[in-house]
Ligand SMILES: Cc1cc2nc3c(=O)[nH]c(=O)nc-3n(C[C@H](O)[C@H](O)[C@H](O)COP(=O)(O)OP(=O)(O)OC[C@H]3O[C@@H](n4cnc5c(N)ncnc54)[C@H](O)[C@@H]3O)c2cc1C
């Protein structure tokens with residue numbers, strides 16, 4: 001099986017701080033990490049490779065630093081790594097991102113499956129996977145928690161709101177995976193060293209065949225961020241605090257009762 | 263693209279075996295306001311099979327028009343068929359906006375449809391605003407793990423397509439419109455176009471517990487609870503108020519509860535009439551999921567806990583003393 005995994009490097013949102021005055025993101029000093037669900041996507045791909053043989057290629061669109069995330073992928077089972085990086089890709093929304101990724105995928109070879117994460121930590125849209133599928137004109141399965149190949153079809157278990165669903169999809173297919181069962185493996189010291197030496201194929205926009213420049217970056221985007229602000233914090237309400245916790249509880253009961261809330 | 267050729271506000275009304283998805287009704291209420299602000303029609307679009315009862319309900323919820331695509335092919339959802347149907351409908355009727363619930367299926371085909379129509383898609387919106395000057399919808403959604411809210415516009419192309427999280431809008435009683443126009447559309451998706459097949463549905467064990475997104479009262483607990491045994495009193499409080507027990511993420515991480523009970527950014531959005539948070543600090547990822555509750559009560563030993571910033575009643579005290587007294591006093595009052 002020839003498998004492509006799309007991965008993105010994202011800021012570690014656990015560490016993100018908001019500037020209290022401007023309300024904008026403070027990015028300085030915030031570590032960039034491999035999007036956690038993309039690590040699960042890679043794990044899913046490596047398991048497919050282990051079951052059916054073949055090759056796993058990881059692909060990312062991002063700044064040159066994103067090589068770090070790709071090396072991390074090589075250390076845990078990716079055979080090849082490709083970074084598409086160019087100013088022209090900047091400020092892409094999901095439509096422009098998925099277009100660039102799909103055009104690169106077409107150039108890199110014939111894949112049976114493209115695996116994506118369910119969503120990224122920064123954009124959190126979950127749209128890139130389905131949109132790659134549309135650009136490729138392939139089948140798609142989202143929310144995948146397990147998958148295998150049977151009689152030339154992908155059989156995937158989807159993790160749904162209220163249960164699970166087993167879906168059969170024609171190959172080639174785009175699968176976006178959830179965490180559930182795909183706990184990523186750890187690299188070994190040896191695999192880390194080897195990954196550090198791995199050559200990462202880097203492509204600029206000009207090096208991607210038939211790429212329509214109007215369809216990438218800002219000009220290829222159909223949505224734009226009009227503004228961003230920190231999550232609202234409201235006005236402090238009425239404080240209830242008595243001598244003892246017990247008295248506080250009884251007072252709360254009476255207040256809620258009088259306000260007809262209980 | 264001439265945006266003025268595109269008119270009307272569409273809501274995809276999702277139907278399941280249990281009837282209309284609640285989020286679709288929430289959306290109809292909110293989309294009504296947008297349609298009024300834009301002086302355009304509110305159109306409900308139903309796709310599925312045996313939709314008569316659902317169509318009737320939708321006609322009562324303040325819509326101007328209903329478009330129905332009713333065929334056996336659409337009984338079970340498939341990405342390909344639903345994308346095909348909506349692409350056909352959008353090309354024919356040219357809606358300005360298409361809203362759908364951020365459900366498993368809505369999130370599956372909304373981006374694909376937008377891609378096919380070469381237009382913008384916005385995911386997981388929690389706030390909507392119609393800008394009368396630009397005539398664009400402004401979609402606000404949490405980003406960066408809920409640390410930031412981003413307002414997104416699709417200002418050059420139509421339709422504007424987006425999914426909206428459940429539980430953020432309230433279902434308002436609607437005035438039924440006279441002469442709701444119902445249009446049946448016959449759209450056959452060629453069988454060979456459908457590349458996926460649902461082979462099996464494994465439903466979750468039906469529980470009698472109220473889903474947190476449906477509950478009118480929520481008692482939520484966080485890491486202030488140290489031992490699993492301590493949860494009993496909060497479950498009791500939830501039960502006596504006819505509500506549901508919900509949790510913050512650390513308690514899901516501990517595997518005391520499943521993600522279905524988790525409120526917040528990576529959990530459920532809730533907006534009950536009454537939310538009582540016990541031993542919860544109020545991280546943005548949590549408050550993003552509950553700040554639209556009607557009344558918020560927070561109980562915390564730490565008077566400077568951030569949750570008090572969104573609370574209507576800031577109860578400072580040890581919840582293991584406050585809550586038993588609260589239960590006891592409520593019992594007395596009720597007698
Ligand atoms: C990408 C991302 C997504 C996330 N998504 C979510 C999400 O969807 N939902 C979510 O909840 N979290 C989410 N989190 C985690 C979130 O950041 C916080 O870590 C979490 O909400 C904290 O939970 P808590 O309030 O229960 O615990 P803590 O922050 O540890 O707070 C415990 C509180 O209990 C109080 N307390 C202790 N003992 C008592 C007592 N006896 N009586 C009264 N008060 C007491 C303490 O003063 C403290 O304020 C997410 C994090 C990330 C990075």
Ligand SMILES: Nc1ncnc2c1ncn2[C@@H]1O[C@H](COP(=O)(O)O)[C@@H](O)[C@H]1O
Pocket residue numbers: 005006007008035037038041059060061062094097101115116117118119120123124125126127128129
């Ligand atoms: N810049 C990118 N480079 C490579 N893959 C990406 C990129 N952006 C998104 N993806 C893939 O698409 C998935 C969904 O991303 P998103 O739609 O941003 O939530 C991610 O989990 C990745 O697998």
